[in-house]
Amino acid sequence: xxxxxxxxxxxxxxxxxxxxxxxxxxxxxxxxxxxxxxxxxxxxxxxxxxxxxxxxxxxxxxxxxxxxxxxxxxxxxxxxxxxxxxxxxxxxxxxxxxxxxxxxxxxxxxxxxxxxxxxxxxxxxxxxxxxxxxxxxxxxxxxxxxxxxxxxxxxxxxxxxxxxxxxxxxxxxxxxxxxxxxxxxxxxxxxxxxxxxxxxxxxxxxxxxxxxxxxxxxxxxxxxxxxxxxxxxxxxxxxxxxxxxxxxxxxxxxxxxxxxxxxxxxxxxxxxxxxxxxxxxxxxxxxxxxxxxxxxxxxxxxxxxxxxxxxxxxxxxxxxxxxxxxxxxxxxxxxxxxxxxxxxxxxxxxxxxxxxxxxxxxxxxxxxxxxxxxxxxxxxxxxxxxxxxxxxxxxxxxxxxxxxxxxxxxxxxxxxxxxxxxxxxxxxx
Amino acid sequence: xxxxxxxxxxxxxxxxxxxxxxxxxxxxxxxxxxxxxxxxxxxxxxxxxxxxxxxxxxxxxxxxxxxxxxxxxxxxxxxxxxxxxxxxxxxxxxxxxxxxxxxxxxxxxxxxxxxxxxxxxxxxxxxxxxxxxxxxxxxxxxxxxxxxxxxxxxxxxxxxxxxxxxxxxxxxxxxxxxxxxxxxxxxxxxxxxxxxxxxxxxxxxxxxxxxxxxxxxxxxxxxxxxxxxxxxxxxxxxxxxxxxxxxxxxxxxxxxxxxxxxxxxxxxxxxxxxxxxxxxxxxxxxxxxxxxxxxxxxxxxxxxxxxxxxxxxxxxxxxxxxxxxxxxxxxxxxxxxxxxxxxxxxxxxxxxxxxxxxxxx
Numbered sequence: 155x156x157x158x159x160x161x162x163x164x165x166x167x168x169x170x171x172x173x174x175x176x177x178x179x180x181x182x183x184x185x186x187x188x189x190x191x192x193x194x195x196x197x198x199x200x201x202x203x204x205x206x207x208x209x210x211x212x213x214x215x216x217x218x219x220x221x222x223x224x225x226x227x228x229x230x231x232x233x234x235x236x237x238x239x240x241x242x243x244x245x246x247x248x249x250x251x252x253x254x255x256x257x258x259x260x261x262x263x264x265x266x267x268x269x270x271x272x273x274x275x276x277x278x279x280x281x282x283x284x285x286x287x288x289x290x291x292x293x294x295x296x297x298x299x300x301x302x303x304x305x306x307x308x309x310x311x312x313x314x315x316x317x318x319x320x321x322x323x324x325x326x327x328x329x330x331x332x333x334x335x336x337x338x339x340x341x342x343x344x345x346x347x348x349x350x351x352x353x354x355x356x357x358x359x360x361x362x363x364x365x366x367x368x369x370x371x372x373x374x375x376x377x378x379x380x381x382x383x384x385x386x387x388x389x390x391x392x393x394x395x396x397x398x399x400x401x402x403x404x405x406x407x408x409x410x411x412x413x414x415x416x417x418x419x420x421x422x423x424x425x426x427x428x429x430x431x432x433x434x435x436x437x438x439x440x441x442x443x444x445x446x447x448x449x450x451x452x453x454x455x456x457x458x459x460x461x462x463x464x465x466x467x468x469x470x471x472x473x474x475x476x477x478x479x480x481x482x483x484x485x486x487x488x489x490x491x492x493x494x495x496x497x498x499x500x501x502x503x504x505x506x507x508x509x510x511x512x513x514x515x516x517x518x519x520x521x522x523x524x525x526x527x528x529x530x531x532x533x534x535x536x537x538x539x540x541x542x543x544x545x546x547x548x549x550x551x552x553x554x555x556x557x558x559x560x561x562x563x564x565x566x567x568x569x570x571x572x573x574x575x576x577x578x579x580x581x582x583x
Numbered sequence: 584x585x586x587x588x589x590x591x592x593x594x595x596x597x598x599x600x601x602x603x604x605x606x607x608x609x610x611x612x613x614x615x616x617x618x619x620x621x622x623x624x625x626x627x628x629x630x631x632x633x634x635x636x637x638x639x640x641x642x643x644x645x646x647x648x649x650x651x652x653x654x655x656x657x658x659x660x661x662x663x664x665x666x667x668x669x670x671x672x673x674x675x676x677x678x679x680x681x682x683x684x685x686x687x688x689x690x691x692x693x694x695x696x697x698x699x700x701x702x703x704x705x706x707x708x709x710x711x712x713x714x715x716x717x718x719x720x721x722x723x724x725x726x727x728x729x730x731x732x733x734x735x736x737x738x739x740x741x742x743x744x745x746x747x748x749x750x751x752x753x754x755x756x757x758x759x760x761x762x763x764x765x766x767x768x769x770x771x772x773x774x775x776x777x778x779x780x781x782x783x784x785x786x787x788x789x790x791x792x793x794x795x796x797x798x799x800x801x802x803x804x805x806x807x808x809x810x811x812x813x814x815x816x817x818x819x820x821x822x823x824x825x826x827x828x829x830x831x832x833x834x835x836x837x838x839x840x841x842x843x844x845x846x847x848x849x850x851x852x853x854x855x856x857x858x859x860x861x862x863x864x865x866x867x868x869x870x871x872x873x874x875x876x877x878x879x880x881x882x883x884x885x886x887x888x889x890x891x892x893x894x895x896x897x898x899x900x901x902x903x904x905x906x907x908x909x910x911x912x913x914x915x916x917x918x919x920x921x922x923x924x925x926x927x928x929x930x931x932x933x934x935x936x937x938x939x940x941x942x943x944x
Contacts, residue, residue, distance in 0.1 A: 264680045266656055266854070271678025282933035286925055289678060356933070358940040365943070425813050448798055531753075531799055531942045539939070545650045547932055 211561075218334050218554035224327030227263075227273040228256035232327035240324055240347065243317035250303040257295040273326075279549065280322045280333065280343070287313050318345040334555035359539065359556065366536040367563070369453070370518035374511050376458045377465045381510065382503075385469035390478070407463040415527050418456040422447040422528075448530025456528045461517055465510035472506030508575040516564055536560055610638045611861045615667040616848075617644030618804050619827040623881030624667070626899070628869035631877075635868070638861055646802065649676045652853045656681045661855045664862040668712070670847045671924040671931070677711035683852040683859065684710050685866070693890030694872035702872075704911075706921075707887045712849035713870050716878065717885035719845040719910035719919075720757050723825045724817040725810050727835040736842030736918075739817055740765040740793055747816025750806050753799035755938035756927055757844050760920055761819070762789035764842040774923045783934070787941055799942075810836060826883035826908050830898050840915040846922040847887065883908035 169177040225232035231253045238245055245253075260270045274288035291310050298306045307314040325331065325343065336342055336349060340357040344350045351357070384403070388396050406414060421427050429443045438444065446452060476499065484494035522537035529535075536556065543553035613629065615621045621642060629640050643663070645651060649672045655661045668676070676682050687708050690699035700708065707714035722739050724732045733745050739761070751758055760773050766789045768776050776782035798815050800806050806820035807828040822843070828834040850870065852862045868874065875886035876894035883905060886892065895905050906912060910919075 264684075264854075266680045269678060269680040271675065271680070274678065275675070278929065278932060283929045285929045356937050356940055358936055358943065361940070362943055423812070423814060526801075531794075531797070534939060534943055546648050547935070548648075548650060548653060549932070 214554045214557050217551050218558050219330050219332065221276075221326070221329055221331040221333070221551070223267070223272050223276040224323075225329055226268045227260045227270060228253070228327065231256040235320075235324045235327055238320075238324060240317075240321045243320075244304065244315070245320055247302050247304055250307065251301065254295050254298050254303050254307065257292050258298075261292040261295060275548075277322060277326055279337070279552070280326060281319065284313070284319070287311055287319075321345070321347055334551045335559075337552055338555040338559055359536070362534060362539060363536050363559070363563070366519055369450075369535070370515050373454060373457050373461060373518045374465075374515045376454065377462050377514050378507065378511055380458070381462055381465040381469055382507075385466050385473055385506075388466070388470045389473035389476075403463055403466050406459070411460065411523065414460055415456055415524050418452070418459070418528060419447060422452055422455065447528050448533075450529070450532045452528040452530070453525045453533055456524050457518060457521060460524060461514045464513045464517060468510040468513070469503065469506040472503055472509075476502050504575070508571070512568070512571055515567065519564060520560070610640070611858050611865055612641045612643055612662060612664045613667075613865065614643045614645055614663045614665070616647065616803065618824070619831070619882055620803075620823060620884075623823075623878050623884075624869075626881050627874050627878035628865070631874065632865055632868050636864070638865075640865075648672060649681065652676055652681055652851075653679075656854050659855065661853045661857060663853055664856045664858045665865055666851050666853065667715070667848050668851050670709075670712075670714075670849060670922070671927045673709060673712035673849045673851050674924055675928060676851065677709065681854055682711035683854055683856070685713055685852070685863075687713075689863075689867065691867055691871045693888060694894070695890050697890060702888050702890050704887055704889060707847060707849075709849070712851045713866060714847040714849045714887035715870055715875060716848050716887060717845055717909075717911050718848060719822045719843045719915075720752070720819055721822045721825070721838050721840055721843045721910075722761075722817055722819045723806075723810065723836045723838045725813075725835055726837045728813070729816065732837055733817060733839060734841065735839075736761060736765040737767075739819075739839075739842075740789060742793060742796060745817065747796070748814065749793055749797050750800050750809050750815040750818025750820070751797050752819060753801050753942075755934040756931065757819070757922070758790060758938075759783070759786040759934065760844050760922075761842060762786040764918070764920070765789055770842070770918050770920045773920050774926050777926065783937070787937070790941070807834065807836070810834070822908075822910055823882040823884050830901055830903055840910075841918050842920070843910060843915065843918075844920045844922050845910045848884070879905050879909070883910075885909040885911035 171177050171180040173180075231249075234249055234252045235245070238249060257270065260268070260273070263269055270288060270292040274285045274292075277288060278285040291307065291314075294310050304314070313319060322343075325333070325347075333343075338359050340352045340360050341349055342352050384399075388399055388403070390396075391399065419426070423429070424443045424445065426447075428446065429438075432438045433440050433443065446455075480498055480502075481494055484498045485491070489497065520537050522535055522541055525533035525535050526538055527533070537560070540553050540556045540560070543549045543556065613624075615624055621644060625642060629642065632638060633640055645666075647669060649668065652663065652666060653676070655663060673682075677684075687700050690703075690708075690713065692698050693702035703714065704717070722733075722736075726732055729745070733739055733741070738745055739749065751761075759777055763773050763776055763782065763786050764770060766785060777786065798809060798818075800809065800818070803821050803824050806815075806818040807824050809815045810818055810820075811828070811834060822838060825836050825838050829836050850866050852859065852866065856862050870887070872888055872890045872894065875888050876891040876896075878884070879886055879891070879895045880897065880899045886895065892911075895909070897904055907914065909915070
């Protein structure tokens with residue numbers, strides 16, 4: 155009876171905490187504080203992720219379509235040519251005058267990112283061979299003091315008479331561009347401004363992207379074929395033996411990547427260990443040594459070896475949790491070995507397979523040191539091209555566009571994977 | 584723009600923070616290509632400079648290109664004080680405002696009193712760069728394995744007469760010139776032919792004839808190693824690397840000078856270098872007549888000053904005359920091409936794209 159009275163009064167007048175505030179509010183406040191504290195604890199990680207992951211990737215995405223060079227180098231001209239109708243072919247002399255004046259003042263500018271050389275490099279991506287047109291014209295632009303300006307330009311170089319140069323300039327001085335994505339997919343603008351495929355002899359990025367994808371798939375498949383029995387052995391052998399086997403798996407895993415790659419060179423090259431042994435055993439003649447490295451074979455062998463532990467470890471930890479009694483039970487109920495394996499054992503290892511193959515595939519698709527060292531002319535993968543544009547050609551925007559495409563491809567594969575296997579089924583151990 | 588700049592600086596910030604801790608001890612950071620080449624500079628430039636001024640020099644190696652200079656200058660934290668670069672890179676970096684300009688009148692006069700501007704070989708002084716040496720891409724073979732070896736560029740491409748793998752630098756530059764010379768184009772016409780689409784097709788067609796036998800190299804130290812391992816029968820290489828393998832390690836390599844393509848290495852000072860004044864001092868010191876001549880006794884690269892020529896003697900510890908080993912030796916220049924930086928500045932991007940596409944087929 156007292157209990158009932160209490161609860162009815164509780165519903166009418168809210169329960170109060172010791173300090174007089176309603177209990178509900180107090181509880182909410184405490185939970186909020188707890189949540190804040192938990193959030194504060196994750197703050198260092200969140201900050202780290204933002205600084206080292208979100209910002210650089212965001213910057214990469216931004217760089218791939220941001221195109222500030224034109225308006226940095228020639229601010230007035232970039233503004234003036236915006237509303238110009240490209241179908242006129244040649245711009246009016248007023249516009250050319252702004253161009254010449256901007257060029258003359260840009261020539262004097264030595265500020266990084268705002269020199270005529272920056273613009274020349276940028277236009278050269280669109281019209282190969284036009285770099286010297288800009289540097290040469292800039293040297294003389296200061297001497298052009300009166301009109302007609304267009305004729306004066308043509309006198310310096312007759313390429314200025316080409317409408318395509320002006321159409322390209324209008325595109326290049328725009329602050330945002332699709333050019334880098336077009337270039338990254340072997341496309342370009344033609345002289346009328348329409349998007350077309352690049353000449354077949356110059357198509358490189360799409361073929362290499364496909365090659366990277368199928369090579370990664372092949373490497374993942376080979377890793378799986380090799381890793382599955384090894385992991386099975388690891389999980390079923392007696393502890394002493396399996397420990398030894400585990401060390402054999404882990405030892406290369408702990409060795410430097412470059413050391414392992416060089417070791418494969420020493421093994422596979424023409425004067426290498428395998429060829430020497432084969433020649434010594436008279437299996438092959440000295441002059442017909444087998445070419446096993448600096449081609450696709452070398453890349454696949456070295457990469458499978460390097461990525462193997464990433465598949466063995468998750469597989470092993472999943473297999474370890476499957477009690478051996480399951481298989482025995484299946485067999486005792488009349489299942490054949492094959493049937494018991496395919497219906498009982500294998501399905502339980504799928505989370506490990508899923509995690510391992512996804513890991514290996516994603517690592518393989520972005521690999522570039524190993525293919526570059528042992529792949530010879532076949533060792534060119536999409537990441538090598540990205541590294542090339544970041545380090546050698548300094549076309550960071552094209553590198554960023556390629557990187558973005560690679561990111562999208564990986565996310566796409568992840569999405570397909572999620573549809574097929576389900577991310578909840580991934581199990582790393 | 585400011586956001587991009589901020590981001591760029593955070594991106595390289597970490598790397599530079601680590602670098603600067605080590606760099607603080609040095610009064611001058613000199614960056615060059617490593618191996619036998621850096622060693623020759625240490626002997627001929629660094630050691631006498633340290634002895635003279637007491638400056639603490641830190642020597643750093645890199646693999647060429649202007650990516651690092653660009654990153655440092657854009658982030659506003661320049662730890663490299665003076666860098667040894669190729670001509671096309673020097674021109675491009677200068678055009679993009681990444682380098683300090685150099686007043687040629689402050690360069691020391693030659694030992695014979697000739698002012699610097701006329702003592703330096705023609706085309707070796709630029710707004711932002713001063714050449715120190717002339718180097719060359721040649722081809723070489725192992726004469727212990729090939730008694731009657733190749734003599735001309737055509738032989739390099741002749742797989743019937745000289746069977747075996749070929750080593751070539753991975754990239755369009757130099758290889759296209761070699762292909763045209765081998766195909767019968769006169770050295771003086773190479774860039775005229777290469778400027779036409781038909782000329783480019785012709786060069787690639789010639790490269791096609793040996794493509795299946797080519798092993799590609801990227802670092803200058805690779806070709807002598809590949810020759811020594813027997814991985815290739817004939818390879819293109821930088822002449823100094825082959826010379827050092829012969830003179831220093833006694834390797835039986837032979838250099839063929841026919842069709843050689845010579846180029847310059849130059850000193851540049853990145854804009855805003857921390858020790859700019861010392862860098863200029865080092866620049867003036869190292870490009871003086873004696874120092875350039877002294878370097879030539881450690882590696883077979885030709886000095887960029889005329890007045891250094893007569894002072895070039897023998898290899899530093901062996902009885903080998905250095906004169907005939909130089910790319911600039913008249914006998915070696917009979918069928919030679921000077922690498923055309925303007926052509927490559929204009930066309931490198933496009934031709935490398937085609938080269939990569941060709942390579943991947």
